[in-house]
Amino acid sequence: MxxxxxxxxxxxxxxxxxxxxxxxxxxxxxxxxxxxxxxxxxxxxxxxxxxxxxxLPERVGVPFDVGGRVRGTYLGQKFEGLVIGVQMLADMQHYQVTVKFDQPVDVVTSKLFSAFRHRVTATVDTSGVSPARTSDGQPHMRVTRA
Known part of the structure; x- marks a missing residue:
């Protein structure tokens, strides 16, 4: 079911x-x-x-499955990748999700240098939006099933 x-x-x-x-x-x-x-x-x-x-189930469903394909933005940069870890947090409203990007994501907005990430772990809510925000108010991560 x-x-x-x-x-x-x-x-x-x-x-x-x-x-x-x-x-x-x-x-x-x-x-x-x-x-x-x-x-x-x-x-x-x-x-x-x-x-x-x-x-009712013993456990609640998770928005992302390990091994599932996802897409979204991380620090304003678009990505596609593979979920390699999901953990429900104690409040049962947020998840810690680890994504391995298909292509490294540059997490620096400066033109002077770059910092590429191949894999990140972020906290997201049940809709896949991070409660943590950048200085301009955007969520650190937005993620959806691909």
Whole structure:
């Protein structure tokens, strides 16, 4: 079964249930773990926790697969390349992606010298855009499947 990138995982629903219990506890209310799981499942449109558990993946999908072809820009320079590493970060909203460029990319804008990169590792969100910005406000990396 294929899942969209915004499909929650069982792990993320369990995290929501824990957060719900902690928030309730902070207000002096006690909610059982089972009740929190049921409430979170219903908030995502499932009849109950068991239905959500049966239909959702353990893990969320990743926007890029190791060995997949990608294209985009890195520090304003166009590239095409091969994904050689992907790692989901702790916030579950960003990925560390390592790309081996087909052709080296000059990452210096000066006409006086060059600095070519053959491979880079960058943090991107689920849409492939880096939260890190250059001095002119452009994302360090924009990457999409080729």
């Amino acid at each position: 294929a899942y969209a990138l915004d499909t929650p995982s069982i792990h993320s629903l369990k995290s929501e249930a824990r957060a719900m219990r902690e928030a309730a506890s902070g207000k002096g209310q006690q909610i059982s773990h089972a009740a929190a799981l049921e409430s979170v499942a219903r908030s995502h449109g499932y009849r109950d926790w068991n239905t959500a558990r049966a239909r």
